[in-house]
Amino acid sequence: MFRRKREPLHEQLAREGGITPADQAAGPGPLDTGPRWGEVGIHGIHRPREWDAVSIAEAPELSGTEARFVVLVDGSILAETDGLELEPLAAALEGSLEVPYRAEAV
Template sequence: MPLPHDPGPHWGEVGIHGLHRHREWDLVTTVEVSGLVGEEAWFVALPDGRVVIEEGMVDPSPLAHAVALAPPYRAHAVRRDMALWVVGAKRIETVTLLEDPGGDAVELAWDGRERTVRIDGEPTLAGVPELERLASARHATYVVTARRLEGDVWEISVTPL
């Protein structure tokens, strides 16, 4: 005897909920490069052509040159075979800060009445005028996160509150 049809919701099954997974990468490519050491690498390509290594191999420049995406971008490369690599890249926004705020991570928020700033997770009364000007030109209230990539170059994200 066949079992009765189950009319209950099946939220986890493909095609039922209609939501797709968010795209993780702006570009994914494969490239053949021999002689690279390691199995994977995380790196950032800067607009001036420099490649900042975040994790992994000594010099991922040959992989960065294979990415058909204008810098700046963050990339993750994984070796699939002896010389075959898969590289996923996502656009990021960078800014050069003339005044060093100190630390390696800055969180800045403005809710229209009060400004809060954290540098490396610690609250501070110091401001970061360059980030404040950049964010206020885009939104009336905002949250800015900034992470030092190299020297005075920072990756930033500006989000409205």
């Protein structure tokens, strides 16, 4: 007696649904259940600081909301923001940082 091998139901349903064995092999990647120590939260690790020094300066003659500049060893100021007089800002940081330094005013 000849017996024909029947296709298993899961293979039949996959074929009818348009799913190929290659699609099944790829599948989703493994679930990452590891701890997220690098993410922000309560973990006891401080964030890296953004600035080495913070200072307050009054410069009403400046326009705009922010300025970036570099102070060189000889005391000259290189402005990354055009058209601003940055001496009052550099004077406020004098003694707080060793030259040369890069500064940002906000």
